[in-house]
Amino acid sequence: MNKLILSTAVLAMTAGAALAQDVVRMGTEGAYPPYNFINDAGKPDGFEIELGNELCKRAELTCEWVTNDWDSIIPNLTSGNYDTIMAGMSITDERDEVIDFTQNYYPPTASAYAALDEGADLMGGVVAAQVNTIQSAYVAESGATLLEFATGDETVAAVMSGEADAVFADLDFLAPRVEENAELMWAGEQVPLGGGIGMGVRESDTELKAKFDAAITAMKEDGTLNAMLKKWFGDDTQTYE
Amino acid sequence: MFSYCADPKTLEGLAWLSCYLTNGVHMKFYWSFVTVLVLLAITAPVALSFGFAGAMASRSHFPPLAWLGRIYTAMVRGVPDIAFFLFFVIALDQGLEWLRHHAMCPDWKEPIRQGANFLVCPEAKLPQSSAPQIWHEIYNASLAIFTFAIVFGAFAANVIYGAMNAVPKEQLETAHAYGMSNRQTFWRILVPQMWIYALPGLSNLWMILIKATPLLFLLGVQDIVYWARELGGSKTSVFAYPHPDWRLYYFLFLLVFYLAFTRVSEIALTRLTRKLSRGQATMAGEAQRKAAA
Numbered sequence: 001m002n003k004l005i006l007s008t009a010v011l012a013m014t015a016g017a018a019l020a021q022d023v024v025r026m027g028t029e030g031a032y033p034p035y036n037f038i039n040d041a042g043k044p045d046g047f048e049i050e051l052g053n054e055l056c057k058r059a060e061l062t063c064e065w066v067t068n069d070w071d072s073i074i075p076n077l078t079s080g081n082y083d084t085i086m087a088g089m090s091i092t093d094e095r096d097e098v099i100d101f102t103q104n105y106y107p108p109t110a111s112a113y114a115a116l117d118e119g120a121d122l123m124g125g126v127v128a129a130q131v132n133t134i135q136s137a138y139v140a141e142s143g144a145t146l147l148e149f150a151t152g153d154e155t156v157a158a159v160m161s162g163e164a165d166a167v168f169a170d171l172d173f174l175a176p177r178v179e180e181n182a183e184l185m186w187a188g189e190q191v192p193l194g195g196g197i198g199m200g201v202r203e204s205d206t207e208l209k210a211k212f213d214a215a216i217t218a219m220k221e222d223g224t225l226n227a228m229l230k231k232w233f234g235d236d237t238q239t240y241e
Numbered sequence: 242m243f244s245y246c247a248d249p250k251t252l253e254g255l256a257w258l259s260c261y262l263t264n265g266v267h268m269k270f271y272w273s274f275v276t277v278l279v280l281l282a283i284t285a286p287v288a289l290s291f292g293f294a295g296a297m298a299s300r301s302h303f304p305p306l307a308w309l310g311r312i313y314t315a316m317v318r319g320v321p322d323i324a325f326f327l328f329f330v331i332a333l334d335q336g337l338e339w340l341r342h343h344a345m346c347p348d349w350k351e352p353i354r355q356g357a358n359f360l361v362c363p364e365a366k367l368p369q370s371s372a373p374q375i376w377h378e379i380y381n382a383s384l385a386i387f388t389f390a391i392v393f394g395a396f397a398a399n400v401i402y403g404a405m406n407a408v409p410k411e412q413l414e415t416a417h418a419y420g421m422s423n424r425q426t427f428w429r430i431l432v433p434q435m436w437i438y439a440l441p442g443l444s445n446l447w448m449i450l451i452k453a454t455p456l457l458f459l460l461g462v463q464d465i466v467y468w469a470r471e472l473g474g475s476k477t478s479v480f481a482y483p484h485p486d487w488r489l490y491y492f493l494f495l496l497v498f499y500l501a502f503t504r505v506s507e508i509a510l511t512r513l514t515r516k517l518s519r520g521q522a523t524m525a526g527e528a529q530r531k532a533a534a
Contacts, residue, residue, distance in 0.1 A: 023371040031471065033479045038471060040249075040481040041265035064374060068461065079335075079359045080366060081377075153474035157486045176477040181485075204360065 023062050026052050027082035030067035031151045032173060034232045035088035047232035048086040051105060058215040071131055071150055074098060077200060084201050090134050090194030100203045102212045104196030107238045111135050114174045115159060115166035115187040122188045125165035128155040134194045135168045172233045249481045261482045270468040277454050277464055280386060287390040292397025299402050317395030329388045330460055341365035385460045393450055400442030405431060407438040409522060437517045444510040448503055469495050
């Protein structure tokens, strides 16, 4: 029975391949608003989804969105489950060794601490961060006790429940939460981290990378990328010159 | 869903809740319950057949087959479920692609393993990257079902093997005395009688299988645990229905669902036990006979 289902599926997939070519599978986390999230209709939505769709249109590619847990998002790219990553992923040397990045589509911005109390102990207390992020690496080095979570939402929940003294994350991820949550406030100084956010691709996919690079350059030049940044992150956000 | 849901920001109280609970993501949440039930409905019989085959192999008079059956049950039973799940799904996926790669792209020069990458030729990918998302989901679900079936099949094999040995030897000897062949004795005498001995163990397995379904979440299948975490997380005003952290309520709902499901299963299994005991040479069968007389 099982083998039957499996082989039928294999057959159907092989047959379908001849019909539709050049589908680029875009991997995202779907849990990092406003960069990417699953909206109320159950569809992927957010800055990176709108941007990704526009880039695909300009590069004349057919794209399809796939969500994947943040923690396994790079291994699943290298094993070929999807072809790109657009998931608020900062460009770092460490990641660049495993995968390739396009030029950044979101300028380098600050990361920030949020806590229930302005005077929270950021260097010696317990600080929550999402696992495998530049923020978690920074907290580990800062001397604070690092508390890691699988999703960004859980890091904020840990502060609200008192499990952590503060949360350290991208400024634009925390901003709407601090604004809308009366108990949560900024703490300490902002920290400039990372080389901006770029699209991750496999190192062997140079052609695909070049196509997206060209589309990003075009969007930077005609101002559409800046307009999109302002739409999703507010008028005060960093934009391209 | 309802006509008054067009502008959620203006709604309050029950109207808001009714719109919230019927929006697109919640529909996906409800569908994921169906997904889990369908997976269970497929996995259970497949695992049972694996178990039956494993038990038959273990009893075989042909030594290699008997070893195979015993190694299968011993090996799978000795490895933690989660470790087996995480390992086997990746191994199966890469194994299938490796086989297809060698069959379909003999001229491919690049090595398959390049550092962290596992790269087969595009024709060998499963499913094809151009295939619609639904096939990717079906493929993942099939891998999950297959893995579940192997794990639970090993436990079932052990239970069924024990049950076959529990059938009184006199029954089999009598069958032979009547001139039945080994095959006839097995199918006509042994199998019909062994179910009542296997049932307590199998019903236990069924309960464990129900409770193991959240493992699907680990395999990337968007099951009820995935959606409960996703929907319960706090939502900012980027969403149409902002709310604080409600994971507690969503997980409470899952708790109630699983409790209700296992309770219903218990009732059904009790009835099945009563039915199978009828006319059997067991204490329950004996009690039924006395009550009737």
